[in-house]
């Protein structure tokens with residue numbers, strides 16, 4: 523969305539969006555923290571003040587674990603081992619304008635990614651001390667996606683002002699656990715019990731309107747060596763040497779993945795996030811492991827990627843010494859379809875504001891697949907950029923917040939006034 527475009531969002535409303543986003547950033551609602559509860563309480567109070575019906579709903583894993591979209595987070599181990607015993611809540615909010623207009627659901631995850639490298643932020647602790655500098659609001663979650671949540675609140679406020687002209691219902695779901703597999707959204711949709719015509723997921727899409735998302739599919743590769751006196755160890759007897767070559771093969775395979783879907787060429791498909799092995803610096807490592815995550819566009823299946831990888835490993839190392847590809851972590855698919863009329867309306871709105879609405883593929887996994895599983899057509903569109911997410915100096919432009927709020931006010935206003943048909947038969 524263009525930065526120079528003037529919007530109909532008042533200065534006061536925009537200040538309030540920035541304040542809301544800053545407040546949420548300062549609470550740092552990361553998994554397992556007290557900040558998550560505080561952020562929920564804050565949003566609950568804000569929605570109450572707007573006159574919305576609001577309900578905090580605890581997530582009970584036993585009620586949702588039979589669903590194919592359920593993610594067994596405890597399998598991550600470490601701090602997630604007691605996942606099921608950890609108190610997690612969503613906030614469900616509803617504004618009923620009356621009449622038979624559409625039911626539109628805005629979904630925003632308030633959990634944020636962990637800060638893995640706090641010292642790499644330019645200003646110390648600015649990941650949880652929101653900082654406004656040069657029209658950019660810095661902080662963890664500013665782009666992904668506390669900024670969008672702040673815009674949702676502003677739009678709810680705008681629509682309540684216009685309520686006498688509107689018909690239909692607006693649902694606002696503020697969920698947790700998106701960054702760790704999506705059980706928050708799964709819980710909200712399991713208890714929904716009503717027809718939703720269209721959903722908007724406010725993930726940062728950098729001005730694009732997306733109706734497809736990528737998968738999240740993990741696996742590991744186990745490499746083998748032979749321990750012996752280091753002065754007699756041949757290079758191919760060290761599992762770490764095999765791991766290092768395997769790493770290079772996966773990098774090349776990532777290039778192949780990009781070629782298979784040229785429209786997504788700019789985005790990586792494979793990430794080796796962990797390499798481990800060996801226990802004694804003076805002995806060739808007997809084993810080594812690479813933990814890999816694939817984020818594949820719907821056009822490319824993991825089985826195709828793994829078949830190619832297996833053939834390449836065997837070609838390089840021979841059948842006897844071939845590293846083994848084994849199950850690891852979690853896997854879930856991408857999403858393949860969305861609400862086309864809503865996507866078209868949002869794209870037209872972005873173009874009118876001087877932006878370019880980009881590719882329909884969201885270059886990451888997200889909760890869209892859960893909406894698809896429940897037969898709710900969704901669109902992924904939100905302010906900010908994934909390019910800035912999960913890393914140091916994450917920020918969102920104040921202009922992006924203004925543009926997005928303006929786009930939502932306009933599009934949802936038209937839908938609730940009956941000028942834009944989003945209802946499903």
Ligand SMILES: [Zn+2]
Pocket residue numbers: 631666667700725726
């Ligand atoms: Zn996100």
